[in-house]
Amino acid sequence: MSVNVSLLKKICEAAGVPGYESEVRNLIIQEVEPLVDSLEIDNMGNVITMKKGQSSEKKAMVGAHMDEIGFIVTHVDDKGFVRFTTLGGFDPKTLTAQRVVIHGKKDVLGVMGTKPIHVMTAEERTKMPKVKDFYIDLGMSKEQVDDIVSVGDPITRDRELVEMGECVNCKSIDNRVSVFILIETLRELQTVPYDVYGVFTVQEEVGIRGANVAAHTINPDFGFGLDTTIAYDLPGAQPHEKVTSLGEGTAIKIMDAMTICDYRMVDYMKKIADDNTIKWQPELLVAGGTDTAGIQRMGKNGSISGAVSIPTRHLHQVIEMAHKEDIENSIRLLKMCLEGLDTYDWSHK
Template sequence: MSIDVSLLKTICDLPGAPGFEKQVRDFIVKEVAPFVDAVEVDNLGNVIAIKRGKRNPENKRVMVAAHMDEIGFIVTHIDDNGFLRFHTLGGFDPKTLTAQRVIVHGRKDLIGVMGSKPIHVMTTEERQKVAKITDYFIDLGMEKSEVEKFVRIGDPITREREFIEMGDCVNCKSIDNRVAVFILLETLRKLEDPAYDVFATFTVQEEVGLRGANVSAHFINPDFGIALDTTIAYDVPGASAHEKITELGKGTAIKIMDASTICDYRMVAFMKKTAEEKGIKWQPEILTAGGTDTAGVQRNGKQGAIAGAISIPTRHLHQVIEMAHKADIGASVDLLKALLESIDTYDWKH
């Protein structure tokens, strides 16, 4: 299927570091309203869009979680020469930051550059060391007095990488996890016959500890849970077959486990069965390092939830640019829609 690339670009280009998701949230609230029965925003900032089920005498609830935030930084210091020091919000591979542009979101947005010690003046020992986050500073090209007109301690920082298309793929700074926001919005737009009540939840602060999912699952108390998030596609030169996790273009991924969750075997079986019946291309996913909102959805209702996840294969994850395949994104929309329309037909007792 083709996807709405323009909508995906709009979502991905928005800034939204953990705890600073307002621009993403405002867009979602406006965009989702025509397709659901109610929209709520909780105290933490999660958006909960509710679409009532058509065959739901027992008032079953399905929570679908897609986190709004992206990995970013926060300003911790402005030195005497106007250079910024920062702390990470989420996990980064430091070596990918060298000479990259960022956006400091102060009183106005300012472009900065990740600076570090030039290789020309490094000692032999320094050249051999692995880069650390603390090796970097942000250069705004301004004197301190000018910087302080716009920047304060505590201002968020995001990566500066515009969304582009590359062959059959899309590439930008925040595929993780804006692609899941897109998938959830597109599913709600197309979903005309949900079986049970759908609580489409756009969560905050996933990248710093699944915080939004924990709170929203406690409030929703779902019977079933489906998380939407990216996963590693290590299908590149040098990767052994067992290291790939997933591959681009091989379909949406059905999570079996990650570092924070062992998915319910019934949900995994239901997802596989539905994908096969609908002719949706899929691949299994086991991610031994890294957690997702699946854990929050699964554990934080009063009785827990029968939970699993749809994962979107992504190359260069948690780097300055990330890349996903359009066909995998489309397959993820198709699978989520099919699950929500047929979840009442599966035998959940076995």
């Protein structure tokens, strides 16, 4: 197995901030429709696919969110500079010197600007920037901007995917790498014991909203979240801070701030990985959450849930980095977990 980098590149570079996922959603539908037995789009905009199993007695749901962190226009001033607010979590210092795309009547390129260091006071130079300190410069007059841009237009970050060593690097690896993994898993799946619902969810970055609705609709017995996680294997990191490391295998989630994964699912996933010589590492994240929380809790009966996590450096920046071997191992683990669900004793013990 090798990573289809050209497909991953298309998925990562597509636009789709929370609530405005249409571009990436259309790309997903085009790729996944031939691979599944059914496909529908719910009122939230989730893409819900299903592959029939040998039995419909139980259901498994896999959730991968398609939205990316971004911005939305809040104001255009009398000189044509655009103010915005965030959609998702940002470290403000990562906005410095970045290009963005405002999706107005047409797509228009802009740059993030803030007060030049040359005119800052000594005190200002020592302070970290805040989101409110930034504006977007489109290089246009007020009249030109008004012809294209309106309050409420979504804004995405502009950065292409490149290969670096054995890694891929781009904006929106979180969580487009998981979208890619779910598509490739659906492509690879052969016979599955139970119906598998592959769900490409919306609005995760603003509160796992799409996954909540999809899980409520599907009411799965088994659940798998699919998302990136922190790889803090960087200079200055203490061993207990790393969470995961790049190239050390796919990660099996034990818990995060919103989910304690079912101990049965964790044991099952570890067994599948070991039995099939899939390189893996444990993930225990003390902050943050993923669609796993909604999948686990929002169905009528709850679900036996866990998560496949993809180690990623530089999260919520435009230079997110994942290792191609970790991506491959994530596909293998998810596929084999779905194919073997009827081989494990799921009783409480």
